Amino acid sequence: MAAGVKGLRITAVSLAFRLMCGRFLLTSPVESLGRLFGFPERPNLAPRYNIAPTQSVAVVRSDPELAGHHLALLRWGLVPFWAKSRDIGARMINARAETLAEKPAFRAAFRYRRCLILADGFYEWQKREDGTKQPYVIQRRDLAPFAFAGLWESWEEKEQAATLETCSIVTTGANDVLRPVHHRMPVILEGQEACDQWLRPTSGSADLQQLLRPAAEEAWVARPVSSRVNKVTNDGAGLLDAPEDVAAEVSDEDPDGGEGSPHKAIGRSTDDPDQGSLF
DNA sequence: CCAGACGTTGTT
DNA sequence: GTCTGG
DNA sequence: CCAGACGTTGTT
DNA sequence: GTCTGG
Numbered sequence A: 001m002a003a004g005v006k007g008l009r010i011t012a013v014s015l016a017f018r019l020m021c022g023r024f025l026l027t028s029p030v031e032s033l034g035r036l037f038g039f040p041e042r043p044n045l046a047p048r049y050n051i052a053p054t055q056s057v058a059v060v061r062s063d064p065e066l067a068g069h070h071l072a073l074l075r076w077g078l079v080p081f082w083a084k085s086r087d088i089g090a091r092m093i094n095a096r097a098e099t100l101a102e103k104p105a106f107r108a109a110f111r112y113r114r115c116l117i118l119a120d121g122f123y124e125w126q127k128r129e130d131g132t133k134q135p136y137v138i139q140r141r142d143l144a145p146f147a148f149a150g151l152w153e154s155w156e157e158k159e160q161a162a163t164l165e166t167c168s169i170v171t172t173g174a175n176d177v178l179r180p181v182h183h184r185m186p187v188i189l190e191g192q193e194a195c196d197q198w199l200r201p202t203s204g205s206a207d208l209q210q211l212l213r214p215a216a217e218e219a220w221v222a223r224p225v226s227s228r229v230n231k232v233t234n235d236g237a238g239l240l241d242a243p244e245d246v247a248a249e250v251s252d253e254d255p256d257g258g259e260g261s262p263h264k265a266i267g268r269s270t271d272d273p274d275q276g277s278l279f
Numbered sequence B, D: 001c002c003a004g005a006c007g008t009t010g011t012t
Numbered sequence C, E: 001g002t003c004t005g006g
Helices: A003-014 A030-036 A086-091 A106-110 A194-200 A206-210 A245-254
Strands: A022-026 A048-051 A054-062 A071-075 A095-096 A116-121 A121-127 A133-140 A146-157 A160-174 A184-186 A221-224
Touching: A003 A048, A003 A206, A022 A030, A022 A116, A030 A071, A030 A116, A054 A146, A054 A194, A071 A116, A086 A160, A106 A116, A116 A194
Parallel strands: A071 A160, A095 A160
Antiparallel strands: A022 A048, A022 A121, A054 A071, A054 A116, A116 A146, A121 A133, A133 A221, A146 A160, A160 A184
16 A cells, blocks of 8 residues: 555654554444454444544453453543542553553552453654654554553542543553654554453463563554644544645655655545544 | 552653 | 552 | 643622 | 643
8 A cells, every 4th residue: 555655664764753542543333343352232333533532432341240242431541449530530541561560550450450442543643853743543454453452440420429430551662663763552452362361350460461562563554644633623534644744755755756646535625523422 | 657649651 | 449758 | 642721709 | 831621
């Protein structure tokens, strides 16, 4: 794919590449997700191109009472059960793999409440020399859905007498390809066995820790996208278009640039504002 | 003992 | 709730 | 993660 | 600069 190749070129040349997980997408039909991750629920999930912290995300849990894997919609940003307010959750969107077994906010969740957080890709922002930022989307080459290693927690809202379920995405060190440009990345559980092992209540700490490693770089592609993704209220398919200035960047680095101009996908006028239901 | 934190990323 | 710092 | 706010008193 | 909201 031309766009994918271009994305890789720019990525490799860039010096200040940053990668972690504060925004992602999930657009696959619930039937595909259910088949892939082994859950029976088939709720009406609207495609989401711009999932942000504090919003509802699709997770898979292993429920000892029901047996098997089950889909749930949880708020992104883990609120520890002892928190006085839900506000802390906005800053608990990631949990470091190296310390989650010890940190008071995460260790009980690591031991008892692990989950898969479903995605088709995630975004990251590259800081340019002029201080502006270029968003990238990172997806599998085959565009298949995948699972972040996640933790979840249950929090009792005192005033409302309600229970809020929240979650956090585990992060780890970057792989060899990404290490020169950035040092962190989200943990992705590749393959059914890794997913099952993460969810299995009887998995030991050592086995779990072994899953918390960087993804296999061959399977992944990064490519620049429109900065419209910056605004959380933009949530349409147009966010995956190439940015307007990619042509300029490419010709800066490769004046011959025989690849032709990577214009925006034609006929994609606006982001469809599929506001309405989250899922 | 009580009080207060409990988290991540990035940047300098 | 549980650990750390004072 | 980025965008956007960042404050008070009093009045209805 | 730093915090909150999405």
